Amino acid sequence: MKTISGLSNPTVKYLRSLRDKKHRRREGVFLAEGLRLLTDARESGRVPQMLAMAEGRDPHPLLDALIAAVEDAGGDVLAMSEAALSKITGKDNPQAVCGVFPEFDTSLERLDRNAAPLFLAAQALRDPGNLGTMLRTADAVGAGGLVLIDDCADPFSVEAVRASMGAIFTVPLAMARWEEFLPWLRGGTGQLVAASLRDAVDYRGAPYAAPCFLLVGNESQGLPEDYEMACDLRVTIPMLGRADSLNAAVAGAVLAYEALAALA
């Protein structure tokens, strides 16, 4: 373990800079925060290359295990003042701990369409909280992965990683343009199902077939019409109130649990 002092220490500045997408991407790494999330990562075989914590932090067996794993893997464990840690995490929590992980490969080839009956996909999803929540749901339904289509929020942002509650480490994640995704999907078995308001059947009792790719669209626009028309099935969730749509992550989860039961 190394001890770092001062708020303007270059390592503190480096860690702080990783909250910014531009710096994060240039470095090819991302930040994850919290002992529970870092423990989930460790138990999934992902160990941070750098671990930052406050000096004099209360001992904890999970923290000890994490420190040992990072040191065994040749990574750096850094102790710093609470003020320096707060500068990195943006939170006043002396119990905080954060780790730097290398970005994952997010090519479509990461997905194994035989790995699970269900996959989730989102197109132009803009809210990092919704994105992380979809990852969390994908984990919960045992999905074979989440595909992010076109320009989505950054799945490696601090907000998305936090909302994923560790699922960023466990759910295979792929990112692709629609023009890449559709040929990839059509190159093998796979049913593409759109969450839709147009020409759609009720989501309950719809003919889901494995491997089933459930696709939800942008928070305010939904899916482009031509994307929906390229899908094998369009399903809709009944809306009994004034609003015409659900939160995108909620819609994905309601569909995912229905399809899961249908495919079981």
Place this chain on the structure above:
Amino acid sequence: MKTISGLSNPTVKYLRSLRDKKHRRREGVFLAEGLRLLTDARESGRVPQMLAMAEGRDPHPLLDALIAAVEDAGGDVLAMSEAALSKITGKDNPQAVCGVFPEFDTSLERLDRNAAPLFLAAQALRDPGNLGTMLRTADAVGAGGLVLIDDCADPFSVEAVRASMGAIFTVPLAMARWEEFLPWLRGGTGQLVAASLRDAVDYRGAPYAAPCFLLVGNESQGLPEDYEMACDLRVTIPMLGRADSLNAAVAGAVLAYEALAALA
């Protein structure tokens, strides 16, 4: 319409101060932003007592209708610089518009348990985005209301109002301590169903009965055990991955759509 100039104008300061919970509560009002949301409010019979917009904003028939409704009701319509409006809304959007509404009555007496087969309830829900999303879901499933139990996030915060996508204006909202809620519920018909990990039956095929009150707990703690035990039914959603829970608003929605289908 009045025109206001300067960033330090007292009305601008007043509006800005309403983003802060303490000031908001003292004034007994809340802010809602966006033409679509304010139109939903108007169409639901809620007209802001004060409407703020940028000078020289592009005309729009929905904005005209909103201005007319506010003026007819004796409210104030204020035009100001884009900079002043940004100070209030926190956004650089010259198309922005925001309104000040009186807080609603949130007593349990607002709820009519005969109004719908389904009601949602949340205990100690801390995230305003989750709270707003639950309101949006409550609207979508035609729920008779949302009950906020114990110390929840502020449903009238800008974040919750925004996430509700207008459902703050359409879904009856009640706030109560558990010690008030339980006797109220038991004073009439009503099945209380806990989203649970303990001693619970599968949420699919569970014996839901109208009026059904679906209760979800705090984001990190879930429901206190004694609350769960006071419920008539405990249901659980299968978790096939590493995580042991879903996002609270997601869990509420998955349960709500299942119960809705069962009660139909």
